[in-house]
Amino acid sequence: MEQVDRISTAPPPVAEKKPMERTASSGSSHDIEKRVGTTAAVARRLKPRHLQMIAIGGTIGTGLFIGSGSALAKxxxxxxLIAYIFVGSLVYSVMISLGEMATYIPITGAFTQYATRFVDPSLGFAMGWIYYFSWSLTYALELxxxxxxxxxxxxxxxxxIFIGVFWAIITAVNFLPVSFYGEFEFWFSTIKVITVVGFLIFAICIDAGAGQNGYLGFHTWKNPGAFVxxxxxxxxxxxxxVGFWAVLIQAGFSYQGTELVGIAAGECENPRKNVPAAIKKTFFRILIxxxxxIFFIGLLVPSDxxxxxSAVNSGSTNAAASPxxxxxxxxxxKALPSIINAVLLFVVLSAANSNVYSGSRILVGLAEDGSAPALFYKTDKRGVPYYSVAFTAMFGLLGxxxxxAGAGTVFTWLQNIVGVGGxxxxxxxxxxxxAFxxxxxxxxxxxxxxxxVAWWQPYFAWYGLVFNILILLTQGFTCFMPWDTSSFFAAYISVILFVVLYIGHKIIKKTSFVKPIDADIATGCVDFLDDSQWSISAPTTIWGKVKDIVM
Structure with missing residues (x-):
């Protein structure tokens, strides 16, 4: 009976000619490590500290440093504060949902693969291309x-000058082995973390009376008021x-990038251990x-x-707009503006670095699904999908x-594709x-x-699904107050494009929804590897324990 139980809970056998099949027990452990658990021959070279910082760096960006000012004004x-807490709960539902899938099946281009395998190939196609365009077009915006x-x-x-210089540098970094991307992101994210923690300490001191205005407390909640x-x-x-609902959309844009852990899962050491560790800490990162x-910004800066x-109305993107x-x-x-501006430069470079990495890996997943040319599936001997990187990097030249003259309208539409794609x-x-x-x-x-094993499932996943769709459908509500046709299409161009891609793919390919019993939960599953074949992390140090608390 014990043997029968074991067989009944094991994943189904892998089809013989799948790209990621473990076809034989022969071969070095390095070769196996590069083939199994990923959709292409990418190498698992992201270390735990890289993955932890990617999880942080994906969230802390211009949305927090600059966009939070717009949220306060609206x-x-x-x-x-309530809006950011609410959207943070949606993000957490997404992350723990992703966590179960990404640890069981850690594959490159995971998002498209999961949608294709478990829901509908047409959903994987449409969602994958929308998400790809989001990251690749953002590269131009960040440059x-x-x-x-x-x-x-x-x-x-x-x-x-700087579009050209930084395009060359970021693109070159992404042609190097993935460990270089991880190293860049580690140091960029470290600067972000130090800045935010430093601001929190600064805010506590100023609110307690260290500034020129003395003790502040909760005075902004009374005048001009807690809500606007x-x-x-x-x-x-x-x-x-209406102000609260408008900030839900702004907060959503600020949180986008949290899911980078899922993309990196296909190239990290020991995903069974390191991906859950990164995802479990998402809650505390969102909180801190x-x-x-947002809480301390609201105490220090009056909404009026x-x-x-002035900064919000002008649409400024430099230090002058930062709350x-x-x-x-x-x-x-008086010395802080130039320091914050320098930090913003690192923030944007970090985002640009992630744009090329994430976009190229999503393209790999699309190619493996047959939703993109097979050319993008190829990697070099170091595990770099060089054709995908080159194609993604080309979008940066749109900067x-x-x-x-007259390019502002084009870029407004590009920004809407970027934002709603998340x-x-x-x-x-x-x-x-x-569906998984x-x-x-x-x-x-x-x-x-x-x-x-994630908490509160499947209820938390349903909670995230319902409200993400609701925000997605209402994110352009301002075009109805009053009606503005141009603003409507600018706000919903991504939704329209998604529907066209989905319906077009379904008509051409004649796809159907995947039945639960037919879903592929075997290809790339970590259960086909022994724990001994994964890299072993270095012993925990005192510094490592401190990082675990903060990062």
């Missing part, structure tokens, strides 16, 4: 931002709700780096501050559009996880046998 300190940030120090400099009406005149309660930051409103800088200015600290991806991850659980149940595989 909804007020309490409205913005443009580097020039704008440097212009803070000297407006005479052309942003074209937005867009609606004559109906204050409705205006406050987002919720606490002229500096804040961190505005808080320091109000406290009488030069900013040098021509919500489509999150909803797809939640939906894929629900059904596939396990169809084979009588208990969830408690998984390498990582």
């Amino acid at each position: 909804a007020g300190p309490v409205g913005a 443009t931002a580097t020039g704008l940030i440097i212009q803070y120090w000297d407006e005479r400099l052309s942003i074209g 009406p937005y867009l609606v005149e004559g109906n204050e309660p409705l205006g406050k709700f 780096f987002f919720v606490f930051t 501050s002229p500096d804040l409103l 961190f800088v505005i808080a320091a200015k109000l406290a009488g600290v 030069f559009l900013n040098l021509s 919500f489509i991806n999150w909803a797809s991850i939640n939906g894929s996880h629900i 659980q059904r596939a396990l149940a169809a084979r009588n595989i208990p969830r408690n046998t998984l390498p990582y």
Whole structure:
């Protein structure tokens, strides 16, 4: 009976001619490590510290350093705080849903693969290409931002210089083995973490009375108020709700990138151990780096501050728009703007680095599915998908559009594709996880046998799916107040493109929804590897324990 139970809970055998099949027991452990558990011959060279910092670096960006000011101006300190907490709970539902799948089947281009295997090949195709365009187009936007940030120090400099220079550097880094990407992201993310922690300490001191204005406490919650009406005149309660809902969208943009852990799972050492460790700490990172930051910004910067409103209305992307800088200015600290601007440069370079890495790995997954040319599936002997990297990097050259007149409209549409693509991806991850659980149940595989078992499932996945779709559908609500046709298409171009891709693929390929019993939960499954074949992490040190608490 013991043997029968064991057989009934094991994954089904791998089909004979799958690319990732473990065809024989012969061969070096290094060869096996490169073939199994991933969709291409990428090498597992991301160390635990790389994965931990990728998990942090994917979330801390311009959305937090600059976009948080817009959230405060629209909804007020309490409205913005509640919005970030709520969206943080959605992000956490996505991450733990991703965690179960990414630890059991750690593959490159995971998002498209999971949707294709468990839900519908057409969903994997449409979601994969939308997500790919989001990351590749963001590369152009981030390169443009580097020039704008440097212009803070000297407006005479052309942003074209820095688009070209940083394009060459970031692209070259991504042609190196993945460990170089991990190393760059490790140090960039370290700078981000130090900055945010430093700001939290600074904020506590200023709020307690260390600044030129003395003790502040919760004065901004009283004047100008905890909530701010937005867009609606004559109906204050409705205006406050509209402000809160507008910040949900802003918060969602700020959190995007958290799912980078799932993409990196296919190239990290010992995904059974390291991916759950990174995902389990997502809750505390959201709490420390987002919720606490929004909380203290709301204490230090009034929502009606002229500096804040001026920065938000002008659409500035340099240090002048950062609520961190505005808080320091109000406290009488004059040296901070240039420091924050330098940090913003590292933030943008980190994002650009992640754009090329993530976009190229998603393209690998699309190629393995047959949703992209097979050319993008190829890797060199170091495990780098060089064709995918080159194709993704080419999108960065779109940044030069900013040098021509009349390109602003084009870039507005590109930004909308970028922003909404994240919500489509999150909803797809939640939906894929629900289908994944059904596939396990169809084979009588208990969830408690998984390498990582998430909390509150499947209810938390349903919670994330419903609200991600709701925010996705309502993210352009301002175009109805009043109606603006141009704004409508700019806001919903990604949704329209997603529907066209999905329906077009389904008509051409005549795909159908995957039945739970037919879902492929074997290819790339970590259970086909012995623990001895994974790299062993270095012993825990005192510094390692400190990093575990903070990072």
